[in-house]
Amino acid sequence: MSRKSAPSSAISEAEHAVMEALWDQSPLSASDVFDRVCRERDWTMPTVKTLLSRLVNKGAVSTEPDGRRFLYSPAIARSDYVGQESKRLVDRLFGGRPASLFAQLAENEALDDNDLAEIEKLLRELRS
Template identity: 60%
Template sequence: MERISEAEAAVMAVLWDASPLSAQDVIKRAPAERGWSANTVKTLLARLVAKNAVAHEEDGNRYLYRPLVARGDYVDGESRRLIDRLFGGRLTPLVAHLAERDALSNEEIAEIEALLKGLKS
């Protein structure tokens, strides 16, 4: 699949939460702070269809859209790209960077510790 933009990802998030949806439904559910017009949302949907990230089917005089890419698969790919681009493909430097910047709360540290314990057993 071709990479999707941040705006396209926001449309995907709407479709991952509920689908199939018409363009009008996506417009209603799109984040209000984006201030998108109906034409903008329709353009983003068309791009996602062209990228094979979204499928559409006719439903009377409208199309219904549904994601072809699972949210987990998208997150996996974007996470891998970030780690590859910024940390040479290694996760440890990312965690170290966050820890050094005090970006991890005590709760997050406890979650990481629990995750590591689970992976060891």
């Protein structure tokens, strides 16, 4: 799974909100996207359309004609995007060492007991 065709440019913050809507469900019409996205961000329809266009230009969203309008779908997998962004952060701030990120989160008390338990479980699974 995963094949990046042409992520041309990076997905911005606002664009990311649109991507989340599409990752949550797709294909969606522009109005559908608007309905979903405006629950979180206080945007108008034109704004959503602009973001959709830019995402299509960037190759992050693909379109499929549906009668006179378009249906939009993500063209990149969420896991790819998320993985890419995570790697960028780890590279930029932690010299590429994920353990340092982990240490940072731990030191910052960003990890509660639940998180620790989950991570422990994942670790055990990885060890097997």
